[in-house]
Amino acid sequence: MVRVGIVGVTGYSGRELLRYLLRHPHVTLTYLAARRLSKPTPIRDIYPELAGRLNLDYRPFAVKEAAASADLLFLALPPGVAMTVVPALLNAGTFVIDLSGDYRLMSTRTFARAYGFRHRHPQALNDALYGLPELYREHLSHTRLVANPGCYPTAAILAAAPLVAKRLIAPDGIIIDAKSGVSGAGKSLKEELLFTEANEDLRAYKANDHQHMPEINQELGRLGRSRFQVVFVPHLAPMTRGLFATVYLRLKRRATASQVQRWYNTFYRDEPFVHVLPPPALPKTARVAHTNDCELAVRVVPGGRTVIALAAIDNLGKGAAGQAIQNMNVLLGFEETAGLQ
Amino acid sequence: MVRVGIVGVTGYSGRELLRYLLRHPHVTLTYLAARRLSKPTPIRDIYPELAGRLNLDYRPFAVKEAAASADLLFLALPPGVAMTVVPALLNAGTFVIDLSGDYRLMSTRTFARAYGFRHRHPQALNDALYGLPELYREHLSHTRLVANPGCYPTAAILAAAPLVAKRLIAPDGIIIDAKSGVSGAGKSLKEELLFTEANEDLRAYKANDHQHMPEINQELGRLGRSRFQVVFVPHLAPMTRGLFATVYLRLKRRATASQVQRWYNTFYRDEPFVHVLPPPALPKTARVAHTNDCELAVRVVPGGRTVIALAAIDNLGKGAAGQAIQNMNVLLGFEETAGLQ
Amino acid sequence: MVRVGIVGVTGYSGRELLRYLLRHPHVTLTYLAARRLSKPTPIRDIYPELAGRLNLDYRPFAVKEAAASADLLFLALPPGVAMTVVPALLNAGTFVIDLSGDYRLMSTRTFARAYGFRHRHPQALNDALYGLPELYREHLSHTRLVANPGCYPTAAILAAAPLVAKRLIAPDGIIIDAKSGVSGAGKSLKEELLFTEANEDLRAYKANDHQHMPEINQELGRLGRSRFQVVFVPHLAPMTRGLFATVYLRLKRRATASQVQRWYNTFYRDEPFVHVLPPPALPKTARVAHTNDCELAVRVVPGGRTVIALAAIDNLGKGAAGQAIQNMNVLLGFEETAGLQ
């Protein structure tokens, strides 16, 4: 059994990691930590439902202890925090899977623009692996630091990848209209996240100005060997979980519905978690809730120049904790679906 | 007081019409009818909350009685039904505001393709007025038959109109990604509309295949004197009311954010119900719930070639019953906001 | 037109008061204030949807200005605040309707136990009128200070009153099981009120320990000339509005279903807002949402010794702002339903 730990266990991603790890057949949870905590606290004080199932203290984070207690650490921390602890953890020989955006961007300039502050560990940006197994599976076993993708980028990239990889899409030919459940915003005490404010409301936010945009552009750019400038509008929908991305792609040359369907089927043929639906089925977030699955469908607009690719994931599953487990599985040589079905 | 009636009062639009008409200062409700009903039934048997407020029977629909009882009739009926009663009502001299799609399309061929059956009253298609007051206000006082717009077309057309009217948009340059509350689907007993199926779910449906598409194309075409072929994907969000349309428009030539904002401000300057929000505000459906308002915002994508126009309405308000009242107000010469604030 | 104002307009009750007052036929809104505010701010900055409908500044609260600007003030403030401004307002001759719990209890000792701090204006506790028009209508025209009832007490008292007034209930014979929408908890930034925490959850809180209990005991005691000690468990349900109280009453002597139904019908016969439903109908909160109505139903348990009385109100309507308007109407001699239908 590999010993694993979580730093940052009170947020929604941390809680979901706990859920997945408790039923994982090949690992054992040996370390739980918070950054700010005066003294060790039983985890059941925070999650009473774990009483009798996990007899572990939640501890003030300390690099030495963390590295001694766990072979692999999941970091589920706010932006800008992982970069302050990762260097020491890597030095101590620990594997790290970071669920924040700290190591996802390769350019420090892009990072500073997206997040509004400078990166404090820039030398690692090129070593970190962008943990989307569908694109980088073969590299996962050679890295010690995985940058777990954002929820919006996961859905958007999986929806666009087959056409981008074929270099069929113009750099300005991608529009991503995404709808997320409220847990995507984390557990922050903001008025707009109150039940009374979010219930019975649908709204856009950060229209074409979200910090996940550069991440999407970077990854589609690497895949399509081009410089993409996507249009991206995220929306908040009144549900706890679920992320739906409707991606509109302008093709450089005509394609038929059956061609596009075939390309998607082929691209994801061997993927255990990406399901390309046969027409007339369309994805729905409820069907992927509490899973690591991504449902995909494609439609071609009459005329053959525009493709609509639709993707549904659980923002806390394939969009965060589930994908982190998948990354761990590949990284450590387990079967890729272990603990995820 | 003008005498008004409603045919089809058990659906959500009919109920909402009741709510608006009961507090309207210039009309009195004199007739309520259903098509299939064996004998007159007190309306309070269906809506107990109206006991003591509306002492009216709900009656089996009969043209003669309807025409004798009301000066103006709202029809809130399933597709294909209004066209079977409108001819007689017009002959009898009654004003008609039809909330279905029966009289919105000008071409019988387009109608047959959109709705799957032939129109039975084609000669009226050119006389009916498309009741979007923001575009056709001056014609409203000359018609006897108003085709009240669909909820999706209302939001989409209002979002696109200022740029389309300026003829700045290419025929294939419009993508409409719309999100609707569940009441948009009516009160039909379909499994997918059960609480347990729609709750905690977001999904697309009829992707680029919705019967409202030809209506949008027709109206944008008239406005922009061109043949538009929009891309249109409707989604269902887990809320009762509300419709959010995110419209992506490709410009024929560059424009700046302040230009576009100014065009929208100007276009809707005198409109009582369309509110163009100053940046950084974005629309939200909760704010327009139970109103006839439309909130609009615009963003220009860097490069100046793509505009994102975002609109929020209440699908039962500006998207159905509210707009029908607004049409009646103009038609009958009342102040346009009567009963709507 | 009577000039009215609101102090505390950013919370849910304040917002609902605004909504009701804007369409009230006999009053004009002349004053809006907050306690903590550095300088006057247009109300449309907080509620953009009011732009063009209410051209009023939101001002730092000042007694003199308030008294000079309005004949009647609604106070929608957190517990313990109204008592610090009411004395000066009464001195200045202003009518006050207080929506907090500050003036609802007649005993300072009970107050201190319920709210956890001492009352600072105890001499007014006997002058304030408990504003439940169904019980105290005739006294409303003789008071200058109305203590608007809590949402739970409104539903619970209306459900129990006909039997308590008949002195049929033993002092320990009342159990109140209440379910509230989340807006009942106000707009406070507490983790448990986040959408992600409250959605898909039903839970009890403050079981038999809620600050509204003494209020219910006091009022039922006055009505039944006895000392009641109710059992009261409030619950939070995943909806924005609505309050449902299921009240179990143990009778001192047997009664039949038709007797009890008749007593309730008689007790509320002339009430414009309390609707006793004929069997088999049962109340539902959706039907009273956005209204000042209270739906009531009664059932007698076989054996005839226990009555189940069920009440549904909108916690922001009859449970707060609606009732405050009703109180104002009676206080100022308007028809009781003005602005409420």
Next chain:
Amino acid sequence: MVRVGIVGVTGYSGRELLRYLLRHPHVTLTYLAARRLSKPTPIRDIYPELAGRLNLDYRPFAVKEAAASADLLFLALPPGVAMTVVPALLNAGTFVIDLSGDYRLMSTRTFARAYGFRHRHPQALNDALYGLPELYREHLSHTRLVANPGCYPTAAILAAAPLVAKRLIAPDGIIIDAKSGVSGAGKSLKEELLFTEANEDLRAYKANDHQHMPEINQELGRLGRSRFQVVFVPHLAPMTRGLFATVYLRLKRRATASQVQRWYNTFYRDEPFVHVLPPPALPKTARVAHTNDCELAVRVVPGGRTVIALAAIDNLGKGAAGQAIQNMNVLLGFEETAGLQ
């Protein structure tokens, strides 16, 4: 591996059984059936998300095939159906766990009154075991037919059992106020179960007239060796899953809070799924969603004569499918928590 099957797999309980059985370590799914089905259909046609995980046809139910294919069958069928197939299945030697109410009541007269039709297999009513493992664990290994308890009875009985078993409760001393998520009503196409009708609504239904009442009376009666006549009001809350029962118990003699807490702690000390919370914690349905857990808390009303016992379960977990798995585990000699954590 024991071979198990499900008859009735399209409802919510059937779907949940599938979920639990797919990850159960000691059984293999070998048979899925529907009563009405013209020909075998791949299960992935109904549940696309199972593609690649369960390669099984969904078959027209036939006793012979069922008995040959599976050692144990779960029946998740509408009321009155199980009783038509159970006799043959028992004859064929199959173990049966029935999730309907067909075998829960011991008296045919009570059955007929509760369900409105006569029992067609009355001779089995005394052989069937009421499958609440917390009460009947030791008998489970001696039965071939388990009547899986209803969701309301499960929560209500677990909440009341420790005091009833101590014979501290008078026969008319129990009031059960229960709140259920909408999935408790099954997947029936009723207008009241539409999203648009159930959302933002809380309502009571079948007040003191629910078919689960006799089941509760029977089981509490056996436990307390008395004839209970509970008062029971079920409510519908706008959430998919979750059941909360607030049970008010009148004691024959005084007890203190610490006594009652101790009795509950002791009664459920060794139970893997019933968690008695230490004060001040109270149960919440969100915490038990998707689990077989039951959270319990108790409060004593001042005076010591009334206890409030609060229970939260997932109506599809401990209230249906989870409990069915727990029953199977005991019945077949597996560890009781297998596949349930």
